[in-house]
Amino acid sequence: MEPQVYFSHSAEETARLAARLAETLRGGEVIAFFGGMGMGKTTFTRGLVKALGAGDVVSSPTFALVNEYVGRLTVEHFDMYRVGSWDDLYSTGFFDYLDTDSVLVIEWSENIENALPENVIRVEFQNGGQDCERKIVISGWKGRL
Numbered sequence: 001m002e003p004q005v006y007f008s009h010s011a012e013e014t015a016r017l018a019a020r021l022a023e024t025l026r027g028g029e030v031i032a033f034f035g036g037m038g039m040g041k042t043t044f045t046r047g048l049v050k051a052l053g054a055g056d057v058v059s060s061p062t063f064a065l066v067n068e069y070v071g072r073l074t075v076e077h078f079d080m081y082r083v084g085s086w087d088d089l090y091s092t093g094f095f096d097y098l099d100t101d102s103v104l105v106i107e108w109s110e111n112i113e114n115a116l117p118e119n120v121i122r123v124e125f126q127n128g129g130q131d132c133e134r135k136i137v138i139s140g141w142k143g144r145l
């Protein structure tokens with residue numbers, strides 16, 4: 001499975017890409033974001049959640065650690081920014097949600113890399129040349145956008 005490479009030039013374009021990915025989800029997928037602060041992880045999640053008819057994502061759940069959105073599928077939106085140990089990770093409920101039909105969407109997956117399942121969909125953000133440009137590399141995903 002070759003990684004798929006996309007270029008986005010605006011927040012809207014990133015949200016649209018996420019919406020197309022959302023249409024292919026059946027439940028139980030784990031989507032792990034990689035890439036630094038302000039790269040568009042929450043923007044991507046917003047597009048995905050909206051496309052599933054699950055409402056509006058306002059922000060990263062940095063303090064709550066996880067937010068739930070219910071639509072065509074249920075989305076658990078994690079922010080692992082402050083997760084620094086296995087104990088922290090257990091307390092987010094991550095392992096319980098892994099065994100459900102929910103779609104898990106994970107910001108700051110760098111912090112839980114060793115806990116990610118084998119069949120994870122990786123979405124990596126890199127800065128493009130311009131201010132609003134993002135290179136988005138999706139791997140481990142069987143579909144095509």
Ligand SMILES: Nc1ncnc2c1ncn2[C@@H]1O[C@H](COP(=O)(O)OP(=O)(O)OP(=O)(O)O)[C@@H](O)[C@H]1O
Pocket residue numbers: 008009010011012013014036037038039040041042043044060107131132133134
């Ligand atoms: N091509 C793009 N894709 C996504 N966001 C973009 C793009 N160009 C500019 N932006 C802006 O970058 C910011 C991305 O913020 P967002 O909260 O989605 O990032 P994040 O990766 O979740 O950050 P954090 O790590 O702080 O949670 C927004 O202000 C958005 O408008």
Ligand SMILES: [Mg+2]
Pocket residue numbers: 041042043059060107
């Ligand atoms: Mg965020």
